[in-house]
Amino acid sequence: xxxxxxxxxxxxxxxxxxxxxxxxxxxxxxxxxxxxxxxxxxxxxxxxxxxxxxxxxxxxxxxxxxxxxxxxxxxxxxxxxxxxxxxxxxxxxxxxxxxxxxxxxxxxxxxxxxxxxxxxxxxxxxxxxxxxxxxxxxxxxxxxxxxxxxxxxxxxxxxxxxxxxxxxxxxxxxxxxxxxxxxxxxxxxxxxxxxxxxxxxxxxxxxxxxxxxxxxxxxxxxxxxxxxxxxxxxxxxxxxxxxxxxxxxxxxxxxxxxxxxxxxxxxxxxxxxxxxxxxxxxxxxxxxxxxxxxxxxxxxxxxxxxxxxxxxxxxxxxxxxxxxxxxxxxxxxxxxxxxxxxxxxxx
Numbered sequence: 001x002x003x004x005x006x007x008x009x010x011x012x013x014x015x016x017x018x019x020x021x022x023x024x025x026x027x028x029x030x031x032x033x034x035x036x037x038x039x040x041x042x043x044x045x046x047x048x049x050x051x052x053x054x055x056x057x058x059x060x061x062x063x064x065x066x067x068x069x070x071x072x073x074x075x076x077x078x079x080x081x082x083x084x085x086x087x088x089x090x091x092x093x094x095x096x097x098x099x100x101x102x103x104x105x106x107x108x109x110x111x112x113x114x115x116x117x118x119x120x121x122x123x124x125x126x127x128x129x130x131x132x133x134x135x136x137x138x139x140x141x142x143x144x145x146x147x148x149x150x151x152x153x154x155x156x157x158x159x160x161x162x163x164x165x166x167x168x169x170x171x172x173x174x175x176x177x178x179x180x181x182x183x184x185x186x187x188x189x190x191x192x193x194x195x196x197x198x199x200x201x202x203x204x205x206x207x208x209x210x211x212x213x214x215x216x217x218x219x220x221x222x223x224x225x226x227x228x229x230x231x232x233x234x235x236x237x238x239x240x241x242x243x244x245x246x247x248x249x250x251x252x253x254x255x256x257x258x259x260x261x262x263x264x265x266x267x268x269x270x271x272x273x274x275x276x277x278x279x280x281x282x283x284x285x286x287x288x289x290x291x292x293x294x295x296x297x298x299x300x301x302x303x304x305x306x307x308x309x310x311x312x313x314x315x316x317x318x319x320x321x322x323x324x325x326x327x328x329x330x331x332x333x334x335x336x337x338x339x340x341x342x343x344x345x346x347x
Contacts, residue, residue: 001346002066003339004059004129007033010045010344011054011066019071023048023108027342031062031105033081048108050078059339060129063087065111065136067127075123077111077136085132086165087147089113113166117144128183130201135188136167141177143170143190151186151202152218160218172220173198182235184284189233189240190220197223197230197242205238206267207253213267225250225269236283242269247277249290256286256301261319274298274321280333285340290321295331297324308341 002009007027013020024045025034032038035048052068055075059065063081065088070076079088082105089111114124118138126137133147133154144167145154154160155170176192183189187201187208199221203214209223225242227250232243239253250269251257257264258272275290275298282289287301287309298321299309307314311322326345335346 001335001337001344002057002059002064002129003337003342003344004033004064005061005131005340006342007059007064008337008339008342008344009034009057009059009064009066010346011050011057013053018053019051019069021050021052021054021068023050023054023066028062031082032107033059033062033064033105035064035080035108037107048080050108052076052078056127057337058127058129058134060087060134061131062105063129063132063134065127065129065134066108067124075125077114077124077127078108079111079134080106080108082132083165085148085163087129087132087134089134089146089166111167113146114144117167117169126181128181128188130183130188131185133183133186135170135181135183137178137181137190141179141193143173143178143181143188144168145170145188152216153183153186153188153201155188155200155218155220158218170200170220180233182233182283184235185237187217187235187240189235189242191230191233195229197225197233199223199240205254206265207236207238207240209240209242209252209267209269211267227269227271232279232281234281234283234288236288237285239283239288241281241283241288243278243281243290247275247279247293248272249275249278249281251288256283256288257319258288258300258321259319261317264319272321280336282336282338284338287338289336289338289343291331291333291336297326297331298322299324306341308343310343 056067150162180191190198228244234241337344
């Protein structure tokens with residue numbers, strides 16, 4: 001499952017036919033971000049067929065990306081949606097200047113340009129969508145990025161173009177292989193096997209965890225995180241979350257920090273006191289989710305329009321984590337997706 005800005009995708013397959021997957025899309029489809037040509041907005045699911053077994057889904061503002069295992073044992077990225085900034089890696093950027101402007105969008109397609117960029121034997125293992133960019137983690141612990149990068153989202157350095165329509169290698173991460181990445185808006189967190197935490201992209205709210213406000217981080221920087229071994233990371237909008245192996249969660253930046261109404265901004269990673277024994281964390285534009293070892297779900301954040309926080313209220317902020325009533329569902333973090341304005345839960 002995956003959720004983005006006003007759209008979400010859910011993959012279905014049967015054990016007998018695991019490599020023929022049905023992809024159900026709901027929400028906006030202006031740029032075919034649901035995987036196929038269909039009405040711009042749909043109240044019933046749009047169904048697209050994918051040849052392969054979908055192991056992960058990521059959704060951005062108007063694009064989506066899938067990690068697909070093929071019957072021959074290979075793994076590829078499939079993409080769909082807007083390519084206005086090169087975020088699905090399938091076209092040049094020149095057509096954006098057309099008069100009148102031409103909408104550049106694609107139904108489900110294989111990201112062959114990534115296959116060309118990777119080394120022999122290298123394959124994608126995780127994909128993340130920001131608002132208008134995409135980041136891919138590979139089996140060699142490298143990260144490739146494409147799309148809009150004016151705030152450093154691509155980690156390509158100060159002299160790079162503002163947008164790339166083909167995957168580019170994120171620079172400055174050669175010292176240790178990456179094991180995880182997280183991105184949902186306009187910055188990325190990355191974790192290495194030896195517990196080093198890296199950051200690149202927009203940092204104007206101090207979410208880079210360096211103790212200072214930096215407008216843009218154009219090349220990855222190492223974050224001086226000193227609170228133990230990191231087991232999970234989550235990049236939100238103006239904030240970042242880090243989970244350590246003792247089940248504690250730290251937040252930094254502005255807004256959905258979970259630190260109470262008196263602390264809506266911090267430049268240093270700060271412990272969220274109301275959370276213990278946490279096993280997974282999720283962050284989106286202005287809200288967060290944490291799931292503990294007993295499968296209980298905690299939610300907090302700002303701008304609770306339409307009940308996005310799931311706490312039974314509408315329009316009220318939750319400055320601290322609140323335990324949600326999940327109707328006796330046993331929550332599995334692998335079956336959960338948090339988007340800008342929707343959360344998906346499977347049981």
